Amino acid sequence: MASLIDRLPLRIPLPNRGAPIVPDRSVAGRTLMLLIAIMTFLSAVTLGGVVLVQKSAISWSAEVGREVTIQIRPVDGEVMESNLRTAVSLAEATPGVASARALSLEESEDLLEPWLGAGLDLSAIEIPRLVAVELSDPVDADIPSLERDLQAIKGASLDTHAAWRQQLNTMAGTIVLSGLLVLALIAVATVLAIIFATRGTMASNREIVDVLHFIGASNGFIAGEFQGRFLAIGLRGGVIGGVAAILFFLLVGTAVGSMVPEAASAQVGIFFGQFVLGLDGIIGIALVVIVIAGLTAITSRMTVRRFLSQTS
Amino acid sequence: MIEFSDVGLRYGNGPEILRDLTFKIEPGTFYFLTGPSGAGKTSLLRLLLLSLKPTRGRVTMFGEDVSHLTQDRLLQMRRHIGIVFQEFRLLDHLTTYENVALPLRVLGQAESEYRGNVTELLDWVGLGERMDALPSLLSGGEKQRAAIARAVIARPKVLLADEPTGNVDPDLSSRLVHLFAELNRTLGMTIILATHELPLLDRFSYPRMVLNKGELEIHG
Numbered sequence: 001m002a003s004l005i006d007r008l009p010l011r012i013p014l015p016n017r018g019a020p021i022v023p024d025r026s027v028a029g030r031t032l033m034l035l036i037a038i039m040t041f042l043s044a045v046t047l048g049g050v051v052l053v054q055k056s057a058i059s060w061s062a063e064v065g066r067e068v069t070i071q072i073r074p075v076d077g078e079v080m081e082s083n084l085r086t087a088v089s090l091a092e093a094t095p096g097v098a099s100a101r102a103l104s105l106e107e108s109e110d111l112l113e114p115w116l117g118a119g120l121d122l123s124a125i126e127i128p129r130l131v132a133v134e135l136s137d138p139v140d141a142d143i144p145s146l147e148r149d150l151q152a153i154k155g156a157s158l159d160t161h162a163a164w165r166q167q168l169n170t171m172a173g174t175i176v177l178s179g180l181l182v183l184a185l186i187a188v189a190t191v192l193a194i195i196f197a198t199r200g201t202m203a204s205n206r207e208i209v210d211v212l213h214f215i216g217a218s219n220g221f222i223a224g225e226f227q228g229r230f231l232a233i234g235l236r237g238g239v240i241g242g243v244a245a246i247l248f249f250l251l252v253g254t255a256v257g258s259m260v261p262e263a264a265s266a267q268v269g270i271f272f273g274q275f276v277l278g279l280d281g282i283i284g285i286a287l288v289v290i291v292i293a294g295l296t297a298i299t300s301r302m303t304v305r306r307f308l309s310q311t312s
Numbered sequence: 313m314i315e316f317s318d319v320g321l322r323y324g325n326g327p328e329i330l331r332d333l334t335f336k337i338e339p340g341t342f343y344f345l346t347g348p349s350g351a352g353k354t355s356l357l358r359l360l361l362l363s364l365k366p367t368r369g370r371v372t373m374f375g376e377d378v379s380h381l382t383q384d385r386l387l388q389m390r391r392h393i394g395i396v397f398q399e400f401r402l403l404d405h406l407t408t409y410e411n412v413a414l415p416l417r418v419l420g421q422a423e424s425e426y427r428g429n430v431t432e433l434l435d436w437v438g439l440g441e442r443m444d445a446l447p448s449l450l451s452g453g454e455k456q457r458a459a460i461a462r463a464v465i466a467r468p469k470v471l472l473a474d475e476p477t478g479n480v481d482p483d484l485s486s487r488l489v490h491l492f493a494e495l496n497r498t499l500g501m502t503i504i505l506a507t508h509e510l511p512l513l514d515r516f517s518y519p520r521m522v523l524n525k526g527e528l529e530i531h532g
Contacts, residue, residue, distance in 0.1 A: 019405075019406055019407070019410050020405075021403070021406075021414070021417075023405040207401070207403075208403060210401075211401050211403060211414075212414075212418065213363075214361070214363075214390075214395050214401075215395075215414055215415040215418055215462070215466075216387060216390045216391035216415060216418055216419070216466070217418040218387055218418075221418055
């Protein structure tokens with residue numbers, strides 16, 4: 001890593017330049033670079049988390065929305081098996097429904113097992129039965145019509161999972177908003193740190209600034225001399241933070257794959273998405289690096305210009 | 313070229329450092345500015361350098377009233393004024409050559425354009441062999457000659473020098489003033505050289521601006 005860092009430019013090379021007017025060592029570079037690296041890492045990981053939650057929420061919502069469930073409670077005088085068949089027929093006749101299937105008694109018992117425990121004989125008591133209805137097109141499916149038709153079956157009700165989806169979307173939205181807020185706070189903290197570092201650098205280079213003023217340098221020229229230096233620091237810090245974030249995602253992805261059994265890993269994948277950094281993830285991290293480097297350059301330039309306008 | 317009319321200067325609410333200065337300096341002239349320490353020599357030079365504005369009166373430079381100048385115009389005017397300091401004020405991390413070339417870099421010239429001029433000037437001030445040396449390796453006299461070269465490389469119309477001989481021995485002081493005289497004679501540069509070394513002044517016949525307790529008299 002050290003050799004890679006050392007290969008990064010200390011300043012942005014511009015055409016027609018002689019020796020640097022602002023000496024490299026006079027800028028509090030290493031500390032600022034480390035700080036920018038940390039901020040970039042935090043931004044990239046937060047952005048990754050936000051994208052992961054949002055993608056998972058969209059996927060969950062789409063999965064859940066593609067299915068509705070008919071529940072038939074036991075009612076005295078009604079024959080459950082007959083009601084199940086009627087419910088399946090009504091569902092299959094509804095526009096937008098791909099298939100309908102009554103869950104067997106064993107499947108229903110399996111569903112209750114987490115609450116009632118294994119090994120119980122449920123044949124003596126009547127339990128509610130379910131019909132899983134898969135929709136071919138969740139938008140065009142005529143759910144109100146199915147709801148009306150099911151009124152003919154005593155004890156039948158339709159669950160579209162709307163409340164669950166609503167709660168899921170609210171939770172995902174809250175996490176995404178919190179993540180964006182964290183990103184905004186990181187940006188503000190970065191800007192403040194750059195302002196302090198730039199002011200310190202300007203104060204310690206006051207002699208150079210004065211000499212440049214005396215020989216007729218404009219504020220724009222002086223600001224440009226400092227800006228190139230800060231842009232390079234921003235880029236170096238950004239690249240280090242970005243590479244660290246990529247390594248973090250690779251490490252977490254590998255750890256999840258090796259620590260969790262394959263079947264459980266698949267379930268984790270369904271619920272939380274995959275900890276895999278795709279091309280879009282790498283592009284996202286590259287954008288974070290560019291934004292942070294740009295933020296460093298713009299903030300330092302504005303701080304330098306303000307400093308110069310106050311002192312000249 | 314430079315005209316002061318009833319100029320006064322004070323810092324904040326303090327007493328007037330300079331009072332009722334009225335004088336005119338024609339192009340191509342050479343003046344010594346002298347007076348005891350604390351008489352206001354540096355303040356007057358800062359007014360001439362346009363880094364201060366008078367609190368009263370009128371300063372006209374190159375035909376323009378400086379109190380009404382925009383920031384851009386002020387910058388353009390400042391480029392017609394060179395300055396040499398007692399403490400040299402060379403940038404320690406740049407070589408002699410790079411220090412002298414700095415004003416031309418600031419003007420946006422490429423090195424290929426200015427290299428010949430800088431080398432020639434360094435030869436002229438006797439630093440041709442020292443152009444790659446850092447200021448820390450130069451003697452006091454060499455540093456001051458480098459500072460003078462930096463001040464004149466962009467051919468200013470006016471050259472100000474604030475106690476340029478303050479950090480060198482008497483023999484070298486005299487040689488430095490001869491260098492200023494040569495610049496005045498060969499390039500027609502207007503020179504105002506501030507010094508409190510009276511023996512040095514006596515060796516030259518240039519007119520003297522004498523500041524005492526903020527008031528100015530011109531002799532010669």
